[in-house]
Amino acid sequence: MKNVYISENSCQKRSCGLCCTKIKKFGVTLGNTVILKDINLHIHCGELTAIIGPNGAGKSTLIKALLGDIPHTGSLEYVQAQKGSFQVPVMGYVPQNLNLDSTSPTSVLDLFLSCRSNFPAWLIRRKKEVEKVKERLAVVKAQHLIDRRLGALSGGELQRVLLALALDPVPDLLLLDEPVSGIDQNGMELFYETVSALRKDYDLTIILVSHDLDMVQRYADRVVLLNHTVLEVGPPDVVLQSQSFYDTFSLTWHKQEK
Helix, strand or coil: CCCCCCCCCCCCCCHHCEEEEEEEEEEECCCCCEEEEECCCCCCCCCCEEEEECCCCHHHHHHEEEEEEEECCCEEEEECCCCCCEEEEEEEEECCCCCCCEEEECCCHHHHHHHHHHCCCCCCCHHHHHHHHHHHHHCCCHHCCCCCCCCHCHHHHHHHHHHHHCCCCCEEEEEECCCCCCCHHHHHHHHHHHHHHHHHHHHEEEEEECCCCCHHHHCCCCEEEEECCCEEEEEEHHHHCCHHCCCCCCHHHHHHHC
């Protein structure tokens, strides 16, 4: 996915010009199995759109398709009114987890420097670059973690570090794939509060995959109910009280009760 750098002189808030992301006729087929079919979504700047659905519904597959990591049909279009043309959006991504060697000496600073330079992180550590890393971490209230080993971070701390990394540079579209999976309640609350503040400060367009319906109801502007195709789209209260939502999850609830 091609990145487009947003300069410090550009308008930080995208309210300086209307913009939107259009997902048109997205589909994913693996072998003979149809994972996603006819996905059409229109997402406005500054909105947090939550993707919900049962296990196996294709939620993470949609995120990977948007990133261009797996083959798909359809198109992703991003347009800013002030430029008046379709562009390739800058994307930030926070995965469910990161496979780490807990014994590795790699620090948070090492991770950032290795992503910002072609040189080994231990070879060149310019003061200016270190200060930039501190600034990025401060945005997610994690500047105190800069010298910590990645393997020594808690689940919530690691996800905030990955969030800071996803914001470098500030993206047009931030994709969060179940970012609080396995994190305790306090860590979950802090992560969502941080994301909510970032959405307002940077006017970010966010697509969030989540199973936590309470958090979805509190923080999402819109909800997409997905089960291989889009079943329902709308405000949280509307989607979570819809017949489609009940029909989709009633079988899952019934199995859990047994």
